[in-house]
Amino acid sequence: MRIAILDAKTIGDDIDLSRFNDLGELEIFQETSKEQILDRGRDKDVLILNKVRLDKSTLKELKNLKLVCITATGTDNVDLEAAQEFGIEVRNVKGYSTDSVAQLTLAMVLSLQCKLAQQDHVGKKEWVNSKIFTNLDFKFNELAGKTWGIVGLGNIGQKVAQIASAFGCNVVYYSSSGVDRSEVFKRVELDELLGSDIITVHCPLTDSTRDLINADNLHQLKDEAVLVNVARGGIVNESDIVEKFKSSNIRLGFDVASKEPIQEDNPLLNISDSQRLIMTSHIAWASTEARKRLMDGVYNNIKTFLDK
Numbered sequence: 554m555r556i557a558i559l560d561a562k563t564i565g566d567d568i569d570l571s572r573f574n575d576l577g578e579l580e581i582f583q584e585t586s587k588e589q590i591l592d593r594g595r596d597k598d599v600l601i602l603n604k605v606r607l608d609k610s611t612l613k614e615l616k617n618l619k620l621v622c623i624t625a626t627g628t629d630n631v632d633l634e635a636a637q638e639f640g641i642e643v644r645n646v647k648g649y650s651t652d653s654v655a656q657l658t659l660a661m662v663l664s665l666q667c668k669l670a671q672q673d674h675v676g677k678k679e680w681v682n683s684k685i686f687t688n689l690d691f692k693f694n695e696l697a698g699k700t701w702g703i704v705g706l707g708n709i710g711q712k713v714a715q716i717a718s719a720f721g722c723n724v725v726y727y728s729s730s731g732v733d734r735s736e737v738f739k740r741v742e743l744d745e746l747l748g749s750d751i752i753t754v755h756c757p758l759t760d761s762t763r764d765l766i767n768a769d770n771l772h773q774l775k776d777e778a779v780l781v782n783v784a785r786g787g788i789v790n791e792s793d794i795v796e797k798f799k800s801s802n803i804r805l806g807f808d809v810a811s812k813e814p815i816q817e818d819n820p821l822l823n824i825s826d827s828q829r830l831i832m833t834s835h836i837a838w839a840s841t842e843a844r845k846r847l848m849d850g851v852y853n854n855i856k857t858f859l860d861k
Contacts, residue, residue, distance in 0.1 A: 554578065554859065555617070556599040563603040564624060568844050568855050575599075576855050595617065597792050599855055602630075609635035620644065620858050622851045625838075627757075643856065646850030648708055653840035655712040657784050661806030665779045666751070667693045670828040697721030702741075702749030704765070705756025705784065706734035713753055714738055724797040725749065729756040729765070747773035751781075758785035768793040774803055781806035783837040786813070795820040798829070805829045 554577030558570065562583040573579045577599065585593055585605050594600050594615050599609075601626045609632045612618070623645045636643050659675055671691040680688060701722040703710045711734070714724045724738045727746045734740070747770055748754065756762050759779070766780075767790040774780070774797065782789050787811040797803060810819055813835055824830050 554599065555597045556580070556601065556855070557593055557597045559581065559590070559593065559600060559602040559605045564848065565839070565841075565844055567841060570847055570848070572852060573855075576852070576859065588651050591615070591679035592795075599743040599858075601851060604630055606630045606847045607636075608632050610704070612636055612639055612641060615641075616798065620855065622854050624847055624851055626650070642855040644858070645859045646854070649842075649846040649850055650838035650843045651712050652710045654709045654755075654783055654837040655716060656840070657808060657837040658709075658713050658781055658806075659716055659754075661781045661783075661808075662696075662751055662753065662779055665781075665806055665829070666696060668828070673829075682857060695721075697752070699723070699750035700725060700748075701751040701753070702727065702746035703738075704743075704752065704754045704788075705729050706738065707755060707757075709783075710753075710755040710777045711735070713755065716750075722751070728760070729762050744770060744773055747771075748775065749778070750775060751779045754780075754782040754788055755785045756784055756788065758787050763787045764790045764793075766790065766794070770795070771797045774801065777802045777804065779806070783808045785809055786811035795824060798824060798826075802829070804829045808837045809835055 556573060556577045558578045559582050561581050562572065568580060582593060590605065590611055591614055596617055599622065600618060601622045601624060607621065611631060612635045618641050621636065621641060621643045623631065623643065626645055626647050628643060628645050631643055633643055648781055654779045668691045675688045675690065691759065697720060701717040701720050701724050703714055703724065703726040703775050706714065706726040706728060710726065714726065717724050725741045725745045725746055726738050728734055728740055771793055780803060791811055794805065798805060807821060821832065
């Protein structure tokens, strides 16, 4: 069995991949361009990949390929219909990153709610000159009693809802699929949810959720609302949210962009008041523990395939 990992760089250099040698003859490539896929995959039985795209024309040429293992939950980078047509099995890994994404969501919300960037600056630069023991220039509010709106109550959304409840928040959610997801938390329409104190986005990117939050409904946001998107960049219209940012005091946390890596012309990069914006490079999913769970899942996917 010949196995290739096509974009090992997305897994991280702290994750041991040597055990995959137990399953077959392994080749590891840190990155693979579109032009390199056929050369590297032509003789392989199993391909392990994250963002490398396998379209129909590519899959057709991979005559030996029997299994594609995606190191992610999403499968949109592989033409699933073509894979089925050519007898190629495709397996992903679900649920590995729930705790990791929920944790970064909370970290962003707490940082923005407590205005930690401003507090940190005062503590390091201005406190030494204070006439009293404290500095109250940057007022902040508790989470307790606030309304926390969750867009998408899947596994991650439910985990965030539990955390928000533990802080004493009133949790409401919008179901992007239209399906009731909870008997505990109240389901509301999007316009009502956007009036929440804290809004976190956890739904998948689909035709119905693309630009879900945009200029037509951003007027619903409270002046100092916290909005965190750890789902997909296209769900919140970036140009529209930047315009809203300029005309209000909203605070933003973005772990995703509509095109990744983020492009130089992305409107988010034009925000000058960085103390009201936290940006991370699509890392919410990627705690060390989550990546270990992910590769455990990939290993088991290959092993169960071979044991069939």
